[in-house]
Each structure stands twice: as structure tokens, then as C-alpha cells.
Amino acid sequence: MSARTGPNGKPPVVGIVGIDGAYGRWFARFFRERLGLRTTGCDPALAASPTPRELLGQCDVLVFSTPIRHTAAIVDDYVQAAGGDEAGMLWLDLTSIKQVPVEAMLRSRAEVAGLHPMAAPPKIGSLAGRVLAVCQARVDRWQGWLAHMLDSLEADCVDVVPAAHDRAMALVQGLVHASHMTQARVLRALAADAGGLPLLHALRTVGYELDLTVTGRLLSGNPAIYEGIQFDNPHVLPVLRELAVATGRLRDCVADGGEDARRALRRDFIAEPAALFDAGELASRSHGFDRLGYLLADLAERPCLSVYLPEDRPGSLRELLETFEALGINLASIHSSRTPDGQLHFRIGLDALPVALDTLRKAVEDAGIGRVLEASDAAG
Structure with a gap:
């Protein structure tokens, strides 16, 4: 088997479940244009989609690009439809959580890897400059082809087990999205009394502009994605509880206003969190903030x-x-x-x-x- 062919020595046909979604379309184009492979697929938005059994009979690699909350059930439907005939196939998923979908795929007889592109589908034909989480759960005969596919994606691939991935995503995605959603809600409630968004933007700091950029990106995206990240990763709720405790503690310090409260703020919210980082990383992060400020100035x-x-x-x-x-x-x-x-x-x-x-x-x-x-x- 060469890197470009599957275990049978032929270029595999790729089937995508959810081929009309954002990443379904992106990966279909990637497989066709970058790897020269034939693609097929199904999607609820397409009138003439093949049934699970029909799609299984048409492809060698099956990719699940489906909403988080439905992925496990959809995978189970394909396991039942395959009836064991999936042995020899490679099954992949692109879900933002990994433990549940990977466990579902492992109920099949296929080889299995979970993927999570850590960005929205880019405008270019690769994931260059983006991170891709890779959970190789059961990969043997497809190892060479999968390695070739990952190399062709040009992403910064990070090998991780599904449970560790989901715990990390509760902070990398769940915490970050929650922070910006709550910021957006506060702006909605208070911006008008502070002069409106035009005045806030005119008086912007670099931090405000960067935060508002992330918030605007979230608000202009697909709500179902952010909903799924909050509701369908079981590790997010403990993070949100910790966020609520920290926010309440900060509120109480400010409400108190005394010298003890000021010392508590410096200790609890600056000095102790800073100890998580070494001095070199803190300096690098500060320099990176300055660079982004210069970039924003140049772009204006x-x-x-x-x-x-x-x-x-x-x-x-x-x-x-x-x-x-x-x-x-x-x-x-x-x-x-x-x-x-x-x-x-x-x-x-x-x-x-x-x-x-x-x-x-x-x-x-x-x-x-x-x-x-x-x-x-x-x-x-």
C-alpha cells in the first residue's frame, strides 16, 4: 500500500455523512482537489441522499461531520446498517468532542480515528496554521493512508486521547465561549447607557478590540456549534461553576472596596493565576499582545x-x-x-x-x- 492508496492498493472512495454542512463541504473539496479522491455523501439538506446502507456500499472511508448532540446516534445507525460489513473500512469523525463519538465508532468493526479541527473551515484548501486534534483509537492497516491525509492537511496535529481532549476543550472552548457570550449579554444590557457601541469603539483599547473581535466572530457564527460545545461536553458545567464562583468573588471584592478587598483582588486574580505561567511565557504573551496592537494599528x-x-x-x-x-x-x-x-x-x-x-x-x-x-x- 502506498501513502495515497488504501489497504486494497486502490485510491479509496470517501463518504461523508453531513456532506452539505460547512466542514462536510470543505473536506469533500479537500479530498477531491488535494488528494484526487472520489467523494460521495449524504445530508438531510439533500433530497437524493443515499441511505446508510447505500453509502456504506459506496465508500472505503466514512467521515461523520454531524452535530455534536446527534453524532453518537448517527454512528450507531451506521453500525447497525453495516452489520459487520464495515470491517476493513476507516471511520473518522470531525466532532468538537471526542470521547462519545469515538466510543460510538469503536462499536463498529472499522478502524477508527477521531479528528477535531480547531477552527472554522478556512477559505484556503488546507488547515495550514490551524491545530487539528487527532485521536487514533484503532488504526492498523489504514495507518499509512491516514498519515498521508494528515500531512496533506498541513495542520499542526496534536495526538491526544479522547477523554483528555474533552477536558481540555472545556477550557479552550467552553470557558472562552462562555466568557464572550456573557460579555455580549452585558454589552447588550449596558452599552446604550454608556454612549452606545460607536462611542465604546472610539474609546477602544487593544484588549477591548481583540475581545470584541472574538465576540463578534462568535455572534456571527452558527449558534448550534456553540450550543453543542456548552451542553454536550460533560466537563463544561464544572468549568462554568468555577467561572461563576470567580466572577462572584471578584464582584464581592469590588463591592467591598476596602484595602483588604484590593489586596485580595491582587492576590487571587493576578498574583496566584500568574504563578501558573513561568516568567518567560508571561513575557511572551505580553509581547504577543503588543504585536497584535501594532497589527491593529497598521490595519487601520x-x-x-x-x-x-x-x-x-x-x-x-x-x-x-x-x-x-x-x-x-x-x-x-x-x-x-x-x-x-x-x-x-x-x-x-x-x-x-x-x-x-x-x-x-x-x-x-x-x-x-x-x-x-x-x-x-x-x-x-
Whole structure:
């Protein structure tokens, strides 16, 4: 068996349960375009979905990309439909918790691994720069193919057992999401009396802006995902209880207002938590916060130009900068980024312009270097 083929020496067919969901669509495209594999699947949103038995007969690898609360029952349906014929297959799941779905898949005769991409489906065709939790529960003959698939995803793969994964997710996801959901609720209740969101944003700190960015991301996402993370991971409730105790303790300190309460705040909420980290990590986190602040400042700079370079080749950026130099334009900042559609581009902050912004746009495009996606001289 090569890395690209399954145990039978042939490229496997991949079936995806939930193929019309966000990650179902993403992985279907990944398997087709990055691995050159044929994909099939079923989804409640699709009128002509195959039955579990039909899908099992069409594929060699079965991927469950389904809501957390329904995954175990769906897996059990496939175990029953397979009736033992799944022996020799590889079953994977993409659920945000791992113990329950992996245990469900282990009730089959298939080889089993649980996966958890630690990010929403990206706009690009890989998980480069993202973390992927990997729970290899029962993998033998499919080991080479699975390793090739994981390498092709380009993620930072972390091997972890399902129970440890779920305990960690109660903090990494459950605590973080709960904190931002409660912040959003407090803002909803109190922002108007404080001048409204426009004034709060005008008076923003870096911390406020970063927090509001995470909160906005959560509020614009699929509520079912955040609901599942809170309700369907049994380790989240103890975390929320601890959060409530800590918040109540902080409230009581502030309500007291005395010197003992101030000392308690410094001890209980700053000094003792800081002891969890070593000095080097605290310094690194503080520096990272400064870097994000500089990045936010750069991204707010006006005037600016966003340029897509269609040819990713040595010298493309140099040619672009030569155009700026010829027009006597000094750059204030430059960052590579991606548009909402995933298109790689350079966002360039500019000093005072000696030429009109439209002149600069025309010079870039006339030179055939790239395409201007956005140009703005509006105040930030």
C-alpha cells in the first residue's frame, strides 16, 4: 500500500455523512482537489441522499461531520446498517468532542480515528496554521493512508486521547465561549447607557478590540456549534461553576472596596493565576499582545491599498514596490493577508500621497503586476 492508496492498493472512495454542512463541504473539496479522491455523501439538506446502507456500499472511508448532540446516534445507525460489513473500512469523525463519538465508532468493526479541527473551515484548501486534534483509537492497516491525509492537511496535529481532549476543550472552548457570550449579554444590557457601541469603539483599547473581535466572530457564527460545545461536553458545567464562583468573588471584592478587598483582588486574580505561567511565557504573551496592537494599528492606517498578485513568484513584490518608488510613495506598513473569499493579497499602508490614489491604482494595474482589490483614503 502506498501513502495515497488504501489497504486494497486502490485510491479509496470517501463518504461523508453531513456532506452539505460547512466542514462536510470543505473536506469533500479537500479530498477531491488535494488528494484526487472520489467523494460521495449524504445530508438531510439533500433530497437524493443515499441511505446508510447505500453509502456504506459506496465508500472505503466514512467521515461523520454531524452535530455534536446527534453524532453518537448517527454512528450507531451506521453500525447497525453495516452489520459487520464495515470491517476493513476507516471511520473518522470531525466532532468538537471526542470521547462519545469515538466510543460510538469503536462499536463498529472499522478502524477508527477521531479528528477535531480547531477552527472554522478556512477559505484556503488546507488547515495550514490551524491545530487539528487527532485521536487514533484503532488504526492498523489504514495507518499509512491516514498519515498521508494528515500531512496533506498541513495542520499542526496534536495526538491526544479522547477523554483528555474533552477536558481540555472545556477550557479552550467552553470557558472562552462562555466568557464572550456573557460579555455580549452585558454589552447588550449596558452599552446604550454608556454612549452606545460607536462611542465604546472610539474609546477602544487593544484588549477591548481583540475581545470584541472574538465576540463578534462568535455572534456571527452558527449558534448550534456553540450550543453543542456548552451542553454536550460533560466537563463544561464544572468549568462554568468555577467561572461563576470567580466572577462572584471578584464582584464581592469590588463591592467591598476596602484595602483588604484590593489586596485580595491582587492576590487571587493576578498574583496566584500568574504563578501558573513561568516568567518567560508571561513575557511572551505580553509581547504577543503588543504585536497584535501594532497589527491593529497598521490595519487601520489610511490611505491604504490592497493588491492581489496573481503570480506567486520571486520578484513579484519587488516589482510592485518599484512602482511605488517610481511615484515617490513611501510605505508605512505592509502585510500579507486574505480576503473574505480566501484570496491572498498585500495590504499596504501609505504615507502622505504625492499622487492621487486612482493614479497609483492605474499604475499598478497598467504595469500588469497585480490587481487592486481595494483603495481607500477615508479616515480610519
